[in-house]
Amino acid sequence: MTSLKFPKNFVWGAATSAYQIEGAWNADGKGLSIWDTFSRKPGKIVNNENGDVTVDHYHRYKDDVKLMVDLGLKAYRFSIAWTRILPDGRGKVNPKGWAFYDRLIDELLTRNIEPYVCLFHWDLPQALQDKGGWPNRETAYAFADYAGIVSDYITDRVKVIFTHNEPWVTATLGYFTGAHAPGIKHPPAGVKALHHLLLSHGLAYEAIRASAKQPVKIGITLNLNPMYPATESKKDRDAARRVDTLVNRSVLDPLLKGTSPIQESALSKILSGSVIKAGDLEKIKHVDLLGVNYYSRSVLKHEAKFPLVSAAQTFPEGNEYSGMWEIYPEGMYEILMRIWKDYQPSCELMVTENGVPVPDGLDFDGRVRDERRIRYLQNHITQVHRAIKDGVPVKGYFHWSLMDNFEWALGYGPRFGLVYVDYKTLKRTVKDSGRWFAKVIQDNGLKI
Numbered sequence: 001m002t003s004l005k006f007p008k009n010f011v012w013g014a015a016t017s018a019y020q021i022e023g024a025w026n027a028d029g030k031g032l033s034i035w036d037t038f039s040r041k042p043g044k045i046v047n048n049e050n051g052d053v054t055v056d057h058y059h060r061y062k063d064d065v066k067l068m069v070d071l072g073l074k075a076y077r078f079s080i081a082w083t084r085i086l087p088d089g090r091g092k093v094n095p096k097g098w099a100f101y102d103r104l105i106d107e108l109l110t111r112n113i114e115p116y117v118c119l120f121h122w123d124l125p126q127a128l129q130d131k132g133g134w135p136n137r138e139t140a141y142a143f144a145d146y147a148g149i150v151s152d153y154i155t156d157r158v159k160v161i162f163t164h165n166e167p168w169v170t171a172t173l174g175y176f177t178g179a180h181a182p183g184i185k186h187p188p189a190g191v192k193a194l195h196h197l198l199l200s201h202g203l204a205y206e207a208i209r210a211s212a213k214q215p216v217k218i219g220i221t222l223n224l225n226p227m228y229p230a231t232e233s234k235k236d237r238d239a240a241r242r243v244d245t246l247v248n249r250s251v252l253d254p255l256l257k258g259t260s261p262i263q264e265s266a267l268s269k270i271l272s273g274s275v276i277k278a279g280d281l282e283k284i285k286h287v288d289l290l291g292v293n294y295y296s297r298s299v300l301k302h303e304a305k306f307p308l309v310s311a312a313q314t315f316p317e318g319n320e321y322s323g324m325w326e327i328y329p330e331g332m333y334e335i336l337m338r339i340w341k342d343y344q345p346s347c348e349l350m351v352t353e354n355g356v357p358v359p360d361g362l363d364f365d366g367r368v369r370d371e372r373r374i375r376y377l378q379n380h381i382t383q384v385h386r387a388i389k390d391g392v393p394v395k396g397y398f399h400w401s402l403m404d405n406f407e408w409a410l411g412y413g414p415r416f417g418l419v420y421v422d423y424k425t426l427k428r429t430v431k432d433s434g435r436w437f438a439k440v441i442q443d444n445g446l447k448i
């Protein structure tokens with residue numbers, strides 16, 4: 001047995017997002033978001049489920065913070081629903097909506113859990129979508145205003161703010177493939193959305209800096225996915241490289257280097273003119289803390305029938321898969337090393353999401369024996385440790401998710417939590433993986 005120790009003050013946490021856990025979709029003056037609207041359209045979500053109630057965190061937040069205490073979490077990453085603060089995206093603040101986050105932040109701090117606040121986890125105000133949503137450049141300015149308002153409220157107590165969670169997913173699934181809200185299938189809209197999301201990060205960075213009451217770290221969280229060729233052929237290697245540009249470099253380059261790979265990629269062909277205006281890239285390149293969400297890798301082969309990328313994903317036999325993705329722990333190490341080597345970032349790095357869906361259930365004795373998740377965590381956390389040992393100063397690790405919740409278009413099927421939720425009674429039960437993770441936190445390390 002080897003004992004792996006993590007650096008002193010390593011931040012162990014868990015993550016959630018507003019629409020996935022809060023429920024209370026129209027409580028206390030909250031406005032409609034694109035997920036409220038989208039989930040009402042028949043056929044968009046598995047079983048036509050929605051987040052109206054989900055796990056009712058809005059009313060049960062005190063109990064949920066107690067669960068975080070039981071797990072020994074040092075930090076909790078959650079998102080603010082824009083429509084609770086500004087029901088129409090702009091204009092007057094809704095004091096009752098703000099009061100919820102005010103209470104939550106106080107509760108966390110009383111319990112010595114550091115709040116890591118994310119401003120946007122996909123729930124755009126419907127009123128802004130009605131004006132064009134993220135493909136409309138104006139939305140970036142609305143976001144910056146909202147960021148400044150929230151920063152003014154929370155920075156007396158909050159020290160870390162993420163602007164966005166996975167802008168690539170917001171843009172691509174929301175506007176390019178339409179699998180997520182607002183369900184638009186228009187590739188040029190997806191490309192524009194991504195640029196405006198990144199621009200909004202830069203504008204929000206300035207707005208937060210201007211209104212913050214103390215020095216705060218301003219970050220962004222990215223879904224990063226190492227791309228591998230299915231074979232060593234030049235065609236497959238080129239296919240993997242193209243997809244890497246679209247998924248990883250399209251966000252990393254602007255944020256960490258101030259350049260954009262869009263012009264050199266196939267995406268430029270579908271745009272008439274450039275969406276990137278003079279000065280934009282300069283604005284985007286400000287990050288104090290880069291959050292890496294790592295779940296899986298993709299294996300790609302050349303496939304001419306897909307026009308933009310000429311690539312298709314393959315699922316090699318013999319590899320391990322969960323209900324959603326391949327399980328590939330080494331990818332965690334590889335993505336962290338790659339960021340470190342290719343970009344030499346001056347910002348801090350953290351893993352802000354990592355986890356696996358497991359079809360968990362309560363055993364007759366009331367326990368949830370989710371050995372597969374324990375194994376997943378053990379293998380991935382080991383890879384984080386390996387990256388630290390090899391010189392990447394990773395500052396923290398957040399598990400996705402604190403508790404089972406609404407998994408977007410997949411509804412309540414996939415369970416990602418350390419805490420099991422019975423969706424009928426909303427009773428919470430800490431899973432075996434939760435106890436295992438609590439021990440890792442307590443020991444600041446693990447034995448393998």
Ligand code: GCO
Nearest residue numbers: 017165166223293353400407
């Ligand atoms: C994401 C989101 C989460 C998901 C999780 C599992 O990374 O897609 O941040 O909201 O629920 O990743 O798919």
